[in-house]
Amino acid sequence: MDAWQLDHDVVTLGPLRLAVQRIARPHWKPDGTLRSWGLAPLHRERDALLVPCGGDEALWLGAWFEDEAPRASLRLTDAVSGASATAHLPGEFQLTALRSDSTGAMPLALPDGGVRRLRLEIDCEGRRAAAELLLLEPAAWAARSSRPVPAPLGQPPPLPPRLG
Numbered sequence: 001m002d003a004w005q006l007d008h009d010v011v012t013l014g015p016l017r018l019a020v021q022r023i024a025r026p027h028w029k030p031d032g033t034l035r036s037w038g039l040a041p042l043h044r045e046r047d048a049l050l051v052p053c054g055g056d057e058a059l060w061l062g063a064w065f066e067d068e069a070p071r072a073s074l075r076l077t078d079a080v081s082g083a084s085a086t087a088h089l090p091g092e093f094q095l096t097a098l099r100s101d102s103t104g105a106m107p108l109a110l111p112d113g114g115v116r117r118l119r120l121e122i123d124c125e126g127r128r129a130a131a132e133l134l135l136l137e138p139a140a141w142a143a144r145s146s147r148p149v150p151a152p153l154g155q156p157p158p159l160p161p162r163l164g
Contacts, residue, residue, distance in 0.1 A: 030097035030105030043145035052141035058107035
């Protein structure tokens with residue numbers, strides 16, 4: 001396994017960059033392109049990434065290449081529910097929902113009880129890494145990370161500017 005790094009709330013593995021994005025739960029959808037309502041702050045504890053997730057929000061993973069790379073894949077698995085998701089770059093750049101035969105599509109959000117443990121596996125040009133993605137209530141995340149609680153989500157961000 002290769003070592004992944006955390007650089008200013010962005011996970012890096014070779015040329016691959018991965019960020020956790022926030023969206024209000026009512027605006028989440030399992031398919032299509034999601035807009036980011038803000039970058040989720042991350043905290044590393046050994047091989048785990050801790051991320052705050054409010055009760056009224058969902059998260060999604062966005063990935064891109066910093067340099068040229070032929071391919072990469074992301075896999076997220078919830079061992080408790082058996083749900084999982086996979087994205088293959090460069091064609092897919094968002095991982096927005098977990099899916100299982102029994103429950104269909106589920107948002108990356110906190111269940112009742114306030115903690116969700118997911119396994120994140122990354123493969124980029126033969127470099128492989130794995131980490132636990134631990135979703136926590138914002139106050140619990142702040143206590144463990146010694147960082148302030150992220151601001152609650154307000155209204156959606158403004159639409160991107162029109163080009164052309």
